[in-house]
Amino acid sequence: MKKVSMLLLCTLLFITGCVQDSNDEEVLQNDDTKEETSIVPSYQLSDENYRMILPYKTSAARGVIGNQIANRVDIDEMEEGLRRLSKEVFDPEELYFQEGQYLTSDMIYTWIDELNPKVKEGADEETYQENPRYLSHILEQNYMRHNEDQSVGLAGISLGIAMKSVYRFQTQVGGPYFYKDIPKDEMLSQANEIAHSILQEIRQMEGLGDVPIMIGIYQEEEQASPVPGNFVAKANVPGGSTSIDDWESVNEENILFPSDEGREKYYDDHEIVSSFGNEIAKFFPNYVGLMGEGFYIDEELQKLTIEIPIEFYGKAEVLGFTQYAYGLVQDMFPNYYDLEVNIKTSQQMESLIYRNAGDESPTVHVYD
Secondary structure, eight states, rough: OOOHHHHHHHHHHHHHOEEEEEEEEEEEEEEEEEOOOEEOOOOSOOOSSSSOOOOOOTTTTTTHHHHHOHHHHHHHHHHHHHHHHHHTSSSSTTTTEEOOOOOOHHHHHHHHHSOOOOOOOOHHHHHHHSSOEEEEEEEEEEEEEEEEEEEEEEEEEEEEEESSSSEEEEETTTTTTTEOOOOOHHHHHHHHHHHHHHHHHTTTTTTTTTOOOOEEEEEEOOOOSSOEEEEEEEEEOTTTOOOOOOOOOOOOEEEESSSSHHHHOOOOHHHHHHHHHHHHHHOOOBBOOEEEEEEEEEEEEEEEEEEEOOSSSSSHHHHHHHHHHHHHHHHOOOSSSSEEEEEEEESEEEEEEEOOOSSSSSSEEEEO
């Protein structure tokens, strides 16, 4: 019981350390509707996260991303990645996050159809191959400013433009699927034209003519990929501008471990993950393997996430496995990046081992 209590105590200390003190709860008014009162919570999880305005407003295009992007890991990475890129433009210490309120579902579906190549129903495979649908989705995020008169106004917009790396299509309903790989340079060329068209449309919308806009180009992975794609380019458009003058490359990668790509690009990290799995396999007969995902910026590992699926036959086995994995994490993994180890069965998460970059010791949580 003492060991379990220590695990829970470590978790509580971790959660407490993540919550940052801030000013008292603020009551604000929306610029557009002075009768609508908004509240900014008095706590934020960390200095790097945006505070959010309450009551929480869902996107005007809620649900579209799930219909347009087939891979769940791409959906999560696109949303989180766009917020990450936005921090370089819209300061999280000064601005608040809100889901996109201007681009509606109908607008996004219409733009996707208009900005993709047209193919007549009943066309043959060659026609589809020559006219792939490049654009999957347009994601909007709003960044809000607290004005001196206690109102909240729009300070900036971030747009994520999701582009396919593989085009999957059928020439007839119920027929076989065909695939076309889309080279990165071809995708970027199309994305540039699409982004300019979207910018022109947005500048004509009421209230958005002078708002700064950050645009990120997201390249999806193929539909069955266990790891997501990544942002590959970004551009900042000043308020009032109707053109995109320069694109800046974004050097981000999500790498699967173990894999041939991981071994070739990041050999040392690949070997650590593989050795970690080998050590677990020596002592736990129910272990069948693990999956690691490394997130890199400019070829430097920022976060390593490992999922270990295993079947347990009692809570004592969960505790024993978690304690053993904890020791391996402490001994084997450097602490210059964030590390997360999720131990799970087919039914649920069993335990979590987490260490922030720079921390000496991991934090452990065993789920009830």
